[in-house]
Amino acid sequence: MTIAVFGSLNADLNLTVARHPQPGETLLGGGGRVSAGGKGANQALAAALTGHHVMMIGQVGKDANAQVVVEFLQKAGVDLSFVRQVDTPTGLAVVTVEQEGENFIIVVPGANGTMNSGEIEWINPALHQADVLVMQAEIPQDCILEAAKR
Template sequence: MGSGVRAVLGDVSGEVAVFGSLNADLTVRTERFPKPGETVSGEDLVILPGGKSANQAVQAGLLGARVRMIGAVGGDGHGDLLIESLQRAGVDTAAVQREDVATGTAIITVDSTGDNTIVVSPGANGRVDVSTAQRHQDVIREARVLGLCMEVSPDAVEAATRIAHDAGTRVVFNNSPFHPVLSAGLLEAIDVLVVNEHELADMLKPGMPETAAEPEHERGDDAMDWGDCARRLAAMGIPSAVVTLGGRGSMVIEGKEITPIDPFPADVVDTTGAGDSFLGTLLAALAAGAGLREAARAASAVSAFATTSVGAQASYGDIAAVERHFG
């Protein structure tokens, strides 16, 4: 089963800007997650570079995109770790500012099935604000695609999206960590929304403009009315979306067109950072001129590869590695 990643990305690289978070991931593997009030034993602590936005930047860089990262780290060893990892992937870090606080950290536990829980301490990410977007607006304007998530200030995210929107830079927005209510200014600037099925259902509940939603969503994608989802997203001003479905692949919504994207099989070791790998691949593929469906197919393969080893950035592969894995 070939991945088709090389056919999508080829030798054409595009300009990508990523605005947002950088975290040191402190990971402990354990047989099972503890119950409330319980203590369980784990393996040795592993410290690896992470942060949703930094992960996305690294994956896009490994796939050949010309990536510039905008964010902040502390003046500590964790900050050094993050800067070095970005630079190894070819990411330009000139717009990553050093702050006099600790670098952001994520405390991650991974169980024997590869599932994980994550608690984030923002640290220097809390210093990323509207002025950060304004100070680095040339980086945003010069990019073909801008990637963002919600691990930094919502006001900063909106400011960056508005700069991109006004400049004609394509905005790919990942509503994670999930915010049920987004500002009108942010919504109208989004070109591609990336969420999982549960986040989509929550976005379409009452409280968002002109939307309603079904009850809780422990269900398969065959129970989702995708046409209705597309109409409601359009009413919110969002023209296209990629909805991830875990082990069932993803769904691409472009206007009224709904396209299912099959998953790639993988022997899962650790799912940490797989969603960021997916989004980083989308950024690289879209910047290279791929269509959204092609980009999502490539992202399915690359993110599946990322689950086959431990860590977020540490598990990411370039085109050659993904092609070798899937044959």
């Protein structure tokens, strides 16, 4: 079975804090680790762990954050033939986790947000090869709807 995942690819900046800051407050934190993320990339990883052929469809920038995501998915065996590089920075999520486990996440869509439904013909070959298409809501809704129609 071939699974296509059409969605977001982000670099996650992971921070730990004793507690979340109040408005206007500066706190010291820990972590500062950058890892692969994005709902699409996470789903592609999970699907690859089932042993099926998985194709990721999405966009990253031409920046160092793209390498974090691409290398992670390559190591997991995800087919990245349909991940293209664009001139907008790779999507970024800043994730703060406080000691009780509560998290705050801020997502900057970056390359994920620059897709538009009038220009997604590049995904057609992947859609035709796939037995299953997985999507989520971290890319523009018009792209999700167009991919579902195709």
